[in-house]
Amino acid sequence: MAISDVAGPLPFDWRLAARRILRSPVTTIAMIAAGILCGLYYPDFAHAISPVAQLYLNFLKMVVLPYLVSSVIFSITAMVQDPKSVRYLGKVGMAVLVVSFLAVLVSGTLSLILQPGQIENPQSRIELGEFINSQGSVSTDLAFPFQPPPSNGDPSGGHSILLDLVPNNVFNALASGQTIQVLLFCLLFGLAMGKIPQPSSMSLTQALNAVYRACTV
Template structure:
């Protein structure tokens, strides 16, 4: 019965995704247009770049420090290692033997900066929108928004009003969809527990615990930043973050959280709407703090699992590769997000393929934590870029 409840969550998430892309495109275009009219676009974008770099480095260092202190991959019990072996063996169909006598080995797939750069430019914006490719839609919205900002007001005002109508309509739909959220969260949690059971979670409990500690530390730091930047009380800050927190848990989709993130920062905490409406979609797509922490934690866990001791230079490589993989993860979910751990492991020669199924087994829980850190962390980044509001 619990497994069958999953369809409720699937329909709900699809409805949210239906709203997310039109909301993001309309918000970015008319926010950029308004920014160019007001002036100061260059200084704002320079500050955005600096904040994004600092936040990425901080969360990578936080993830590395947590894993080095807790060390979840060391001193595992015999029973836990046997469970790992069963999970990996079942996934690889170890009872089957396949031998290829002829043919050419498929080249190993790798991700480099050039591939990422090519993949984010949409050759067809309508195909990108139809395929739900968030990063490509963002690139189009940014370029189109810059261009619209150069068009005279008497010509561009008609488009501005249309985009603002779409933006407010999407916000209204999102507000309506927030009402059944507690029921949806219950249905999705019950369905996921029925599918996976407790076995994989028990085997990977130490990794999940370490990643949860790193995520909670990042959430606490982000909440503190928002509290100090907003000039609001701690209770008001927590109240403003309650909606994004619950929606991130329920949907595990950062794109669907954008409207409620904007509502919390603007309506509840008083940040400037013209800045927030531009920066929230930009940060959700480019500042991937949740995946960055995850990639650092997963890579160090695999290193500890195989008894590999990493020096300072290797730790720096892990952090840098995790930031790159985080950027490459824009628009990815589930299996694709987890697979990018192989990018960070490749720099150290670690055998990620053997451990891949272990991370998939607990990814529903890790995905919730990644999305939480991304949503709340990006809200903190936006609050740093924006000017402090007047005291509420």
């Protein structure tokens, strides 16, 4: 007699099935399509359920910074402490710089050529601004300016871009959501942790790993 005949069929795990469905890319695409159709054909219903959507977005924003900090620091520390991956750090850093430079070059060139967002007619600007601002938080959380903001002279000149990358207070950068500054701090902190002996950095590494896993549950 076969073992499968004795054991019988395995019970259906509803939790595992629901987790697979919710994490499937097909589910994400289907929900995006449903949201677009709902906004186009049932705008009143979309406005009615907008607090639920805003609550979901707030939950996502809540875990972005902990996920970013823990994952970047933990990954950089593990790479630096691994002798096999140290030789690839220079190549990875160079690849990141090259790709970032190419992305800035392409986007800047296309912006200069296509000039997106340029509206020559002042009346069209006013009508577009009134339409966007009338949609409330469902459409946008930003006010649409009718006139360009006044340009103030930058006393630091070209050095302001470099100065803005380095946070003078990492906790203030975390609180204000300065992602670039936080990312730079995480990279430098991860490199510094990688140079510390593993017995000294093990507790913090395990804590960061726990935070990362908690954000991805």
